[in-house]
Amino acid sequence: MIPQQPSDGEASPRTQDRAPFGNASGQEQPAQISAAPDRARSLPPVPPPVVGPAARLASSPHVEVAKISQLNDLLTWYVGDGNLRYGNTVSNGQHDNRRRAGFAAIAVVAHAVGTGSLSRYHDEDPGTVISDVLGNLRHLADSLDLDYDDLDRRGLSSYAHEIYGL
Structure with missing residues (x-):
């Protein structure tokens, strides 16, 4: 939700870079947040994805995870031996x-419990809960x-560095 402009007509620092909904043709558009030019130059570059044998994707649990309760049941699998190895091999x-995916899974399950998305009466799909977490992080x-x-x-x-060793 985009904050409303202050009543005195001046934009607050948090809303001044945000474009309003709609355009000249009257079509609704999502709000855009534009970075200040000096801030844009200071951002770290995002490396292009590298696909190949060096990719170190988190292993899959090899089971369907259609409900958040199923993700909850996999938390022990994600924890593994409980240690990060920080080694420079594909296996490490x-x-x-x-393990990093497990840290996120713990947060997602906790969010689902806190919001009622995982309860005696509800068991949402992980995609819905993850998108809700992302919105709440905003x-x-x-x-x-x-x-x-x-x-x-x-x-x-960070993700690209962890996956591709860049």
């Missing part, structure tokens, strides 16, 4: 990335006056 990278970034797009780019850069 896959192990560590499974709310958190707004409340802390952080640039979510910058955080997302930094996260993508």
Whole structure:
């Protein structure tokens, strides 16, 4: 949700770069957040994806995970031996990335329990809960006056380094 402009007619620092909904043709468009030119230059570059044998994707649990309760049941599998290895091999990278996925799985399950998406009466699909977590992270970034797009780019850069060793 985009904050409303202050009543005195001046844009607040958090809303001044945001475009309103709609355009000259009257069609609704999502709000866009534009980074300040000096901020855009300071962002780390996002490396292009590298596909090949060096990719260290987290291993798959090899079971269908259609409901968040099924993800909850896999938390022990994601924990593995409980350690990050930080080794520079494909095997160590896959192990560590499974652990990293497990950290996120713990957060997603906790969010589902807290919001009622996982309860005696509800058992949402993981995609719905993950998208809800992402939306709520945007709310958190707004409340802390952080640039979510910058955080997302930094996260993508970390992810690429962890997957491809870049």
